[in-house]
Amino acid sequence: MAASVQGDRTGNLPAEANEFIGRRLELAEIAVLLGTARLVTLTGPGGVGKSRLALRAAHAAKPAFRGGTWLVELSELRNPDLLTNTVAQATRLTEQTLRPLLGAVCEHLAGPPLLLVLDTCEHVLAECARVVQELLAQVPELRVLATSRQALGVPGEQLLAVAPLPLGERDDAVALFAARAAAAVPSFALTEANRPDAAAVCARLDGIPLALELAAVRLRGLPLERLLEGLGSRFDLLVSSARPQPARHQTLRTAIGWSHELCTPLERLLWARLSVFVGGWDVEAAEFVCHGGPLSAEDVLALLASLSEKSIVTRDGEGVAGRYRMLDTVRSFGAEWLAGLGEEQAVRRRHRDYFRWIARQGEAEWLGPGQRMWAERLTAEHANLRLAVEECLATPEPETALELTGSLWYFWFACGFAEEGRGCLERALRRASEGGGPEHTLAVWAHRLVTLVPDDLEAAESVSTAYVWLAEERHLPVPALPLTGASLAVRGESARSAVLYGSTRQAPAGDGGAEFFQLMTLALQAYLLAGQAAFERCASVAGRLRQECQKRGELWMRAWGDFFVSLAAIGLGRPDEALRPAREALTAKWRVHDRLGAAAVADLLVAAQAARGEDELAARLLGVSRSLWRTAGLPQLGRPDTTVFHREYERRLRASLGDARFAEAVREGGELGPEAAIGLALGGDGAGEG
Template structure:
């Protein structure tokens, strides 16, 4: 294992990690905060597994985020939050961890091995948030990682502990009524114009007592003061809910702690105070995973008495009542807290609408990914990449729903589209998972099957799994040959030629790739494959040492890329042109083209492309006479390759080229200076390193 220190992207600033900004003031919990800070301080606390345990809505996540913000500097390799509430099926916890760490994993081994390999020798804190519905998977992951990673600590928030040896549990009680609960209620009610004073304090205390001091219940009640007086609110909370609400307010197992029942009853009262259409929208919004935008809510939640034209206004009302929350970092998106979503899902089930609304959710995102496939090879490519990343949790939930449909054609078509998008946006394991399940039943021939076979083979290529890629290439070629679509045949040639090129069989690769007919470039995913055929051909010429042919083809790709408005293939072509510049001795052009390639790959979060561009840039910079800067660039590039799980894609030619760059830099500046500069580059934070590489000096 590596003992190097590295950091993935950390967009929130303040050091590595992915902690979101706090969006509300924090009230109380002084003792719990002090306890957490002490135990999470590596110089003081001795326990490496801590769990904050309490009923839903008691403030576990908020307490954790406040404490983490205070201790993050003690973890040089980051504090990483893994939000597990969007997961709907077992077996995905490891993938969620990889995504949170922003490891663009290209490998095919177990996810726990990928995380352990990356985190070895590092000091970091992993936060598993909302574990209760995937408790066994979380426990298995922690049991594997903690013994292998001495520098790792894990903080868990859950309604029950993991039950592992050495786990230190903080039971989180509700807020004390006479102090913190009243303060929180008054703080949240201030937005309605409410002011706490001596006259109304006894009533506020009574409200807080009836709500057991549970923070979420207090916030929901406080939001109601925009339409009820304090006395009316107090009176409503003293009334007995209707019998149907009793049923919905009970825990799902029919038992559970009284405070859980108190919270669900409080949510039930909030539900009862909603207008009928607000209740219906709340129930239907429960099908979303992770978050949603107004447009998706209008398409999925409309129907019957709820017209699409009223949804935006109703959604605004639910936000005012604290039932729906704006997303932490994107004000155009919304989300439901876990227990609020659970209540809505219970109500949706009671209404008999669950299956129908889930199908609408599936079909909405099925249409979305089909449009993404159709428009990928256009100027909307970057926008589709961002959309795919933003909607990841919903896409995964919709794909899971499609896979349960008896009509396997639905799952096959969606897997073909989504697998393609996930492959190009860095989610290779998700792409592999859905494509393997969709193709496992040996679907009948047709365009969707061919596209799915292509996407699966393309995933294997990026994973460096060349034997598997060869098998999928053969199957895709056979399928394409039976269709009346000559572009599908060209696309299949990319899989065959790409696999041969990465295996070092360059002459065979060139024969396959150069034999493809030159057809008009399409705008869809197979249009992207057409460009990738030419990229693979140029790449093969380059590795064979035929720089003139490599450049000719790469410049053709660049021209076609500009005409299409796409960036994925064009950025690879920019990198190849940079390498031919070097071969011609045109050093300035090599530096400029390598930086252009780096920028293009950055637009699409293409980690493999970024790593390749950094290798080329290092070679160009040493040729320009700056060996120290080149060594730092190799260090930055090595860190990025580490995130992919396969250095230089395990290609013998790429590994040899990278080694030749290193030897030249060492010869220029000496071993000692090389090691120091390399480690300096490797130690840079991810975005700091890319900013350094993009500088023009």
């Protein structure tokens, strides 16, 4: 779960990794431009510091943007068609809507002034221009700060060319070099004696920040004067022999190339192979994808540590949970080296096959104690999964794409990526022009599952039909699936839904979602009984669901069991008993990133607190609930003018509190950040901003 854009006044900007040096004039100019222009693009060559400057400017601009300052990192994106999905995910919009996603994003971003930072646009430039133009047209209070090696070309765009740092002995280039040198070698200090050599290093590197940072790390093994000598001889050799290139581009490549030459042969080989990853990697992934030939899997961990010491890769986190990353410019150098070795296709296939294996492992273990871990792991690997899907779609055998996209049904369905999943599955199914085979059947079922919406009777029937095919393909008993009945119940046809609901037959554990559907059958039975006000029977079925989930250590479906136990308690006039299971449900939905489920639980807590006479708290939770529905991509469920639930509670709470206090309480709840909203719902005061 996450708060809506309007509900999180800080956005998602990461903390800055180290001290920001210089750029006072550029920061002042960006501030002026953002006050007068709706699109500001920072341009310049790779390594010149555009991304870092944009992040610093966004942090400085936060007070002016009540709707938040939001960073959308595009360097990991390889398919331009997923740019809108990337914006949605960065701004915490869950893709649970069948509406055109760009329209949903526009509605999601509407509200108080908001800053969107689009970082590294050049490789998806045309799509960036299209999306930005639409966003600016539809969201009046939006400002966009972009970084790109070239302009987006959108009407009204204001450009600021980012130059290298000034090179005087007391200017920013020397200050940056000295700061990074001191970080690499704590004993280093800039003095009047060594300042000329430091300035000469900066001049040799043209004041390019990335080149300066790479050079500073070399002081771990070289004194400053030897570093300067090495740079001089190395640059003279390369500059005289290199093909014509822009001077600054050549300088940066030479600096990276020098770092490359100072690596051992195995370090260089690992650097090249790591370039196939996007969005980072962990040790296990690196061992699987990068081993081979002279590089054994056992060597990888030590070599990663060595590359980290040389600032070729960076590490986030500790222990087995740690993840490694590589700057785009450094990755590009490694990718060129990999292509030169003739290994590109082989390493990309290993990358693809590793993430196919990850998807299958996640499916097998989803309904178990590792569910939270899998939700977090696959979310962290989202960019690599996207790349694996693209690699599968590029192979001559359509079965690989069908298998991968179908195996990820749980990720698409339960973790908030339904819209992207639909698109991936549709592309895979289009490539497989002839149906048949287990992979095709799995993909058809997964596509229909992620296309399911509560009020679509035909979609519910098609999911049931597709699952029957899947069960028969895998020689599994076919459980009765009451999806048709559930759809009718949502539409208010509870009596008819009871007739259509069949008895539950047990399906064996594992394989293709059979166990998942066994649990879903119980959840939907509880849902139908609640719709018929049969609350005692609803509580009994929900209790069985909770027990079945507890046996497996499962969270996502267990939360629906808690939800219906709580709902039944409210229906039976026991709201005090409803709080604990509702809060347990919300905690679980938060852990597995199910924002749609979290929104539904928030509605339940509104009802429970209102029934307990906690009207002011209920009104604040109503504001939280509306915000969560918007975040889930279903704003129509969160608007009081279209939702029976919200209309009813607005009427009751407004009558109790009065118009002014009701509106204030709803606003307070809606403006809470995600952690504070969860804290309020779980029994805190919601004072923190989270």
